[in-house]
Amino acid sequence: MxxxxxxxxxxxxxxxxxxxxxxxxxxxxxxxxxxxxxxxxxxxxxxxxxxxxxxxxxxxxxxxxxxxxxxxxxxxxxxxxxxxxxxxxxxxxxxxxxxxxxxxxxxxxxxxxxxxxxxxxxxxxxxxxxxxxxxxxxxxxxxxxxxxxxxxxxxxxxxxxxxxxxxxxxxxxxxxxxxxxxxxxxxxxxxxxxxxxxxxxxxxxxxxxxxxxxxxxxxxxxxxxxxxxxGGDGGDFYSTQNARLGGRFATAVISSALEGRTPYTEAFRLLGFKSTATFDEYARKLGVLP
Known part of the structure; x- marks a missing residue:
C-alpha cells in the first residue's frame, strides 16, 4: 500500500x-x-x-x-x-x-x-x-x-x-x-x-x-x-494500463514527452514503462500518435 x-x-x-x-x-x-x-x-x-x-x-x-x-x-x-x-x-x-x-x-x-x-x-x-x-x-x-x-x-x-x-x-x-x-x-x-x-x-x-x-x-x-x-477485467496490456494510470493522466504524460516538455526517462518512470516500443504503441492506442 x-x-x-x-x-x-x-x-x-x-x-x-x-x-x-x-x-x-x-x-x-x-x-x-x-x-x-x-x-x-x-x-x-x-x-x-x-x-x-x-x-x-x-x-x-x-x-x-x-x-x-x-x-x-x-x-x-x-x-x-x-x-x-x-x-x-x-x-x-x-x-x-x-x-x-x-x-x-x-x-x-x-x-x-x-x-x-x-x-x-x-x-x-x-x-x-x-x-x-x-x-x-x-x-x-x-x-x-x-x-x-x-x-x-x-x-x-x-x-x-x-x-x-x-x-x-x-x-x-x-x-x-x-x-x-x-x-x-x-x-x-x-x-x-x-x-x-x-x-x-x-x-x-x-x-x-x-x-x-x-x-x-x-x-x-x-x-x-x-x-x-x-476472469477479471480482461483486455490487453494497454487497456489494463488505462485503468491503472487513468487515460487522462497517461495522455497528458505522453503528449508532454512528445512535445519535448517532459524527458522520456521521466515519462517512462511515471507510466511504469521500460521501452520506447511500449510507449509508442500506447500512444497510438490513446490516439496521441497516428
Whole structure:
C-alpha cells in the first residue's frame, strides 16, 4: 500500500504542475464541505456532478459502473484502479489492508481503487473517496461499512445517499419480500451493486447490525466469486494500463514527452514503462500518435 500511495503521489505532483503550467484553475468543489455539512447536501452535489439522475433506464449495472469512472474523470479527478503494485503481478494489493484512498488537491485530486476488490464494492469505494475529496481530506479507507471512525461513517452515509437516495429507497423497500430477492430487485432499480443496497438499508435503519453483518459478508463472498469466475477485467496490456494510470493522466504524460516538455526517462518512470516500443504503441492506442 505504501509503495502504491508513493507512486500515486508522484503522478499527482507531476499532473498538478502540468495543469498549473497549462493555466488550469483550481477545482472549487474540493474542500467545499466539512463534517458539519449535512451528508445529504454532499450526496446531492455528488449525484449532480456524476449525473446519476441522467442515467438512461436502459443502462445496465456494468455500464453504470463504467459511467461513474468516466464522470469522475470529467469532474477533474485522476482515477486509478489496480490490483498490484505498478505492473508487478507478483505484488498483489491486499483488500484486507485497504480498498481505496484519496489524495486531496485543488488542482489534481486523485482517487485510487483497489482492483483486487469485487467490482460491486469498487463502485461504493469510488463515491466514498469522492466524499473525502469534498471534505478536502486525504485518506486511506478499508471500506468497512460497520466502522466506528466518525469520518469513515460520514463518507459511508454520503456514498449510500448518493447512490440510492433514502426517500426513493424507503419507498421501494418491501419487508415482505425475502432479503436476497429484495436486494437483487433494488440493485436493478437503482443500478447499483447488491452490496450498496445492503449498506443503504443499514444506513436507513432497515437492517440492524447483526443482520447486516451476516448478509453483507455472504453477499461480498458471492460477488467476489462471480468476479473470479469472470476472469477479471480482461483486455490487453494497454487497456489494463488505462485503468491503472487513468487515460487522462497517461495522455497528458505522453503528449508532454512528445512535445519535448517532459524527458522520456521521466515519462517512462511515471507510466511504469521500460521501452520506447511500449510507449509508442500506447500512444497510438490513446490516439496521441497516428
Amino acid at each position: 505504501i509503495d502504491t500511495v508513493s507512486q500515486c503521489q508522484l503522478r499527482q505532483q507531476w499532473f498538478r504542475e502540468h495543469l498549473i503550467a497549462e493555466g488550469a484553475e483550481p477545482l472549487n468543489w474540493v474542500g467545499s464541505a466539512n463534517l458539519d455539512t449535512a451528508p445529504v447536501s454532499i450526496a446531492l452535489a455528488i449525484r449532480a456532478a456524476l449525473q446519476l439522475d441522467r442515467r438512461p433506464l436502459s443502462m445496465n449495472w456494468t455500464e453504470a459502473v463504467r459511467s461513474l469512472y468516466q464522470r469522475a474523470e470529467e469532474l477533474g479527478v485522476l482515477v486509478a484502479r489496480n490490483g498490484v503494485v505498478g505492473n508487478n503481478t507478483h505484488r498483489k494489493l491486499r483488500v484486507e489492508e485497504f480498498r481505496g484512498f484519496a489524495l486531496s488537491d485543488r488542482y489534481a485530486p486523485l482517487v485510487f481503487i483497489n482492483a483486487g476488490d469485487s467490482k460491486a464494492a469498487q463502485m461504493f469505494t469510488l463515491v466514498h473517496e469522492l466524499c473525502h475529496l469534498w471534505l478536502g481530506q486525504s485518506a486511506v479507507s478499508d471500506g468497512d461499512p460497520t466502522t466506528n471512525v466518525a469520518t469513515e461513517r460520514f463518507c459511508n452515509a454520503v456514498a449510500a445517499e448518493a447512490l440510492a437516495p433514502a426517500s426513493e429507497f424507503l419507498a421501494a423497500w418491501d419487508p415482505a419480500v425475502p432479503l436476497s430477492e429484495l436486494t437483487a430487485r433494488l440493485a436493478r432499480l437503482f443500478k447499483v451493486s447488491t452490496l450498496v443496497v445492503l449498506i443503504r438499508a443499514r444506513e436507513a435503519g432497515l437492517l440492524v447490525d447483526d443482520a447486516f453483518k451476516a448478509a453483507y459478508a455472504a453477499e461480498r463472498e458471492r460477488v467476489r466469486d462471480i468476479d473470479v469466475k469472470a
